[in-house]
Amino acid sequence: MxxxxxxxxxxxxxxxxxxxxxxxxxxxxxxxxxxxxxxxxxxxxxxxxxxxxxxxxxxxxINLKETRWEDPFPPPKARPFTGLCCKTCTPSSRDFLADKVSRNLNVRNVLLVDAQNCRNGFLTRKFCYLATVWNLRKHDFPDVSATVLRDERLKQAIEAAVQEDMHEAKKTSDEDLIALRSYHSSRAQKILDRMRSKMSNFLLKLTSWVLYKLLPCFMSSVVAHPAHIRMLKEAGESNLPLVFVPLHRSHLDYILISFVLLINNIRPPLVAAGDNLRIPVFGWLLLGLGAFFIKRRMDPVQGRRDTVYRAVLHTYMMECLRAGHNMEFFIEGGRTRTGKTCMPKGGLLSIIVDAFLDGTIEDALLVPVSVNYERLVDGNFVREQLGQPKRMETFGSALKAIWSVLNSNHGIMRIDFNQPFSLRELVRSAGVARPQPSAGLPPPPPLPGGQQALVSRRNLHSAPSSASLYGTDVVAEDQRQLVDGIARHIVYDCTRAQAVMSTNAVAFLLLSRFRGGATLGRLAAALDELRKELDWGGRDTGFTGESLDVVNHAVELLGPGLVRRERPVDGATATVTITPVTMLPNVIELSYYSNAVTSHYVIDSVLATALYPTLRDALGGIAETGGRRVAVSHDSLLALCHELFDVLQFEFVFCKPCQELGSLVAEAIDGLRAKEILCLPEQEYLTEQEQWSQRYARNLEEECCSSDESEAGFKMPEYNVVMDGEAAAHLEFLHRVLRPLVDAYVVAGLALGRLVGRELAERDLLLDVLAEMKTQLDAGFISCGESMCVDPVRNALKLFECWGVLQCHSHGGVKLYYLHRDYDSDERVAQVFRKLGRFKHAARRAL
Structure with missing residues (x-):
């Protein structure tokens, strides 16, 4: 050198x-x-x-300009910030915890330990997870058992149960009275000991350390938004109880929610869990993590209410709120089996509202929580959707499921904590911000034969829950309606804030646009369009990057059992074809992921499906249009939409209680007009600038004509439905979104003929409907295999009960169905079938 x-x-x-x-x-x-x-x-x-x-x-x-090149890497576009509470019902809560700076931050993986938590030193750097868990804040979890047993409401419930037993047994002696009182008191003690949580700071920290180690084995990340965490921290400093109300996707939901809260030094909540999870080892572990177990069926004897058990549960939750505990329960009741949000159950929510109304708590902050997974951790629900009974959880099955999960890849898990809002503010604004649900919609037509069996317009917008803790005999009707409105508001907010994962988007495109398969490039282009539409609608996605990479990632996660990747012989990448597996039972599992996107298009899909009766009557089928135009009046279109909303009332929460359903339909009509699917006759051959000027003049005229005389003389417009080119393709896409549900309801109406002159148990009726559905699927009457699910059939039976077509009663713990006497004939059943079949794609006569 x-x-x-x-x-x-x-x-x-x-x-x-x-x-x-x-x-x-x-x-x-x-x-x-x-x-x-x-x-x-x-x-x-x-x-x-x-x-x-x-x-x-x-x-x-090479003839390059000597000007400065533009930045080839522009800054990424900020993702839409979701989860803000309603500005109509809770405007003060919306402004109270709003942090506009942190909204622009990106989501972060909570499994990555923050460097500032690892202080200088070899041991803290070497054992960073252990050091992070060790430095977590300790919380106080007071035991309220003694307070519960001294509560006056519980004593009254025990005394009522004693008097009921004395009356049924026809006993009057004091010895019998004392014995029954001692029995119910000791039973209340046992119920409470079996129910109450035993939350432990040590077990919470130990479990957090284990999760830090295990979650990366089968998940690439657990993602949350820093702005949501900051809102929760500020809300936790208000000394008001936080009530977390999440959607339910997996058994891992409540563990991960508590984990995210704990590692951010937010008090973890007490979680209402089903007693089916009280299994050896795991049940004890859940109790230490904050779970309190409640029965799935509170009344052991059919037709008789267990007042003692209900009083213990009610009093326990009330005292926990009074003691400062945070609470958590799943508003859907159980895990969704179809992938779309279930209708809310207001039983446990009624306790929170009751605690506020009777002054037990000054206020509470409700926190809707949206949870989603790229790949479901609990496997699938195909067995249950095909009519087989649910398998009860056991210690062996839990170990087997954990081992299977640890040896597979489940992608990303996303948690979105919506903005906390005040229960006090929501209750006070409930009477003001609750318009008529059918505003802007005409009344639905009755069933054929003059039998008015449809639900009222109010019930269309707010189908009340039947799972109230005390029922209509104890809770006032106004309070029950209030609880149901809050529950539906929460479900709507959670659904809108739920992030769309890569598997959801790809499965939705495959089933709604490319059931026959598509090339990789074409599918990526369709994903680009879907991402734009989701962004315009204020929905967030749980993925980033080029759409081609996202499609490949989603196909890999879904696996060859749900999606096939077909390569050509020469190995050319550009012509790789992605095809969904549409055979049973695989397509049912694939539809689980697809249904997470259905809620975004449900209003547009209802509008498109409502056009089909008119199109079929005018053209004899969609395939015979040949570029023709079909006229449909505004009033008839709204009437058909209202009729279809009524049919699907147990499937979706179409809007918030403070919204008008008619305004959402009007927005959907404007959307179809913007896509040139609907157009006014005089605008059909005008230029875009001329159409804009006419729309501006018409809107100005509508604002000026506000008097009663002007409204009485105002005539609603008539539209032409364009059925060629891209317009027909988009209309068919929107119709395919709800086609599986419509087919399920149509076949359920067809299967009502099996009840003429007889009655069937619920399980036998469900199996008969599924068998009929399989027959119609093989015959080509229905085209979607995912229609063969138990949940839509159960909702169809609820609808027929609501219409007065079906009736049921319980005998020996078995629910029996039979036709109402006005519909107990083949002719009347055929009328119900034809009413539903109007909305079916290319419906063929099956009766």
Whole structure:
């Protein structure tokens, strides 16, 4: 190394040509440090000039402009911030915890330990997870058992149960009274001991450390938004109980929600869990993590209410709220089996509302929570959807499920905590911000034969829950309606805030647009359009990156059992085809992921499906349109929409209680007009600028004509339905979104003929409907295999009960169905079938 440096110095010395005069002694140039610096400067300058000349030559050769290039990597677009509470019902809560700065932050993986938690030191860096868990805040979890047993309401419930037993047994002696009172008191004690939570700070921290280690084994990340966490921290400092109301997707939901709260130093809640999870080891673990177990069926004897058990549960939750505990329960009651949000059950929510109304708590902050997974951790619900009974959880099955999960990839799990809102504010605004649900919609037509069997317009918007804790005999009707309105508001907010994962988007596109398969590039282009529509609708996605990479990632997660990747013989990447597996039972599992996107298009799909009766009557089928135009009046279109909303009232929460359903339909009509599916006759051949001017003039005229005389003379417009080109393709896409549900209801109406002159048990009737559905699927009457699900059939039976077509009673713990006497004939059943079949795609006569 020294020789090389010496040789280089000598070379410089020999070739140096100084600018100054030579030395007087030997006339040789003087080599100094400054001379070496000057040489280095000249050398580097010469290199820069040479590179600059070369660049100019290249630019001239390829005719490049010498202007500054635009930034090839523009800043990423901010994702939409979801989860803000309703500005109509809770405007103060919306402004109270709003942090506009943190909204612009991106979501973060909570499994990544923050560097600031790991202080300097070898041990804290080596055992960073253990150090993080060790430094978590300790919370106080007071035991309220003694307070519950002294509560006056519980004592009254015990006394009522004693008097009821005395009356049924026809006993009057004091000995019997004392014995029954002692029995029910000891039973209340046992119920409470079996129910109450035993939350432990040590077990919470230990479980958090285990989750830090295990979750990366089968999940790539657990994602939450920093702004949501900050809102929860600020809400926790208000000294008001936080009531978390999440959607239910997996048994992992409540564990991960408590985990995210704990590692952010937010008090974890007490969680209402079903007693089916009280299994060895795991049941004890859940109790230590905050679970309190409640019965799935509170009344052991059919037709008789267990007042003691209900009073213990009610009093326990009330005292926990009074003691400052946070609470958590699932508003859907159980896990969704279809992938779409279930209708709410207001039983436990009624306790929270009751605690506020009777002054037990000053206020409570309700926190809707949206949870979603790229791949479901609990497997699938195909067995149950095909009519087989649910398998009870056991210790062995739990171990087997955990082992299976740890050896598979489930992608990303996303948790969105909506903005907390005040229960006090929501209750106070309930009477003001609750318009008539059918505003803007005409009344629905009755069933054929003059039998008015449809539900009222109010019930269309708010189908009350039948799972109230005390029932209509104890809770006032106004309070029950209030609880149901809050529950529906929460479900709507959770559904709108739920992130769409990559598997949801790809499965939805495959089943609604490309059931026959599509090339990888075409599917990626369709995903680009879907992402734009979701962004315009204010929905967030749980994925980023190029759509081509997202499709490949989702196909890999879904697996070959649900999606097939077919490569050509020559191996060309551009022609890779992605095809959904549409055979049973695989398509039912694939539809689970697809249904998460259905809620975004449900209003548009109802509108498109409502057009089909008119189109079929005018053209005899969609395939025979040939570019023709079909006229449909505004009033008839609204009437058909209202009729279809009534049919699907147990499937979706179409809007919030403070919204008008008619305004949403009007927005959907404007959307179809913007896509040129609907157009006014006089605008059909006008330019875009002329159409805009006419729309502006019409809107101005509608604002001016506000008097009763003007409204009485105002005639609603008539539309032309465009059935060619892209318009027909988009209309067919919207119809396919709800086609599986419509087919299920139509076949359920067809199967009513099996009840003529007889009665059937609920399970036998469900199996008969599924068998009929399989027959119609093989015959081509229905085209979607995912229609063969138990949940839509159960909802169809609820609808027929609501219409007065079906009636039921219980005998020996078995629910028996039979036709109402006015519909107990083939002719009347056929009328119900034809009423539903109007909305079916290319319906064929089956009766």
């Amino acid at each position: 020294v020789d090389a440096v010496s040789a280089r110095i000598h070379e410089v010395y020999e070739s140096w040509n100084p600018r100054g005069p030579p030395s007087d002694n030997n006339k040789m140039p003087c080599l100094t440090l400054n001379a070496l610096k000057r040489y280095g400067h000249h050398y580097r300058q010469a290199k820069r000039l040479q590179q600059k000349d070369l660049l100019k030559q290249v630019q001239q050769h």
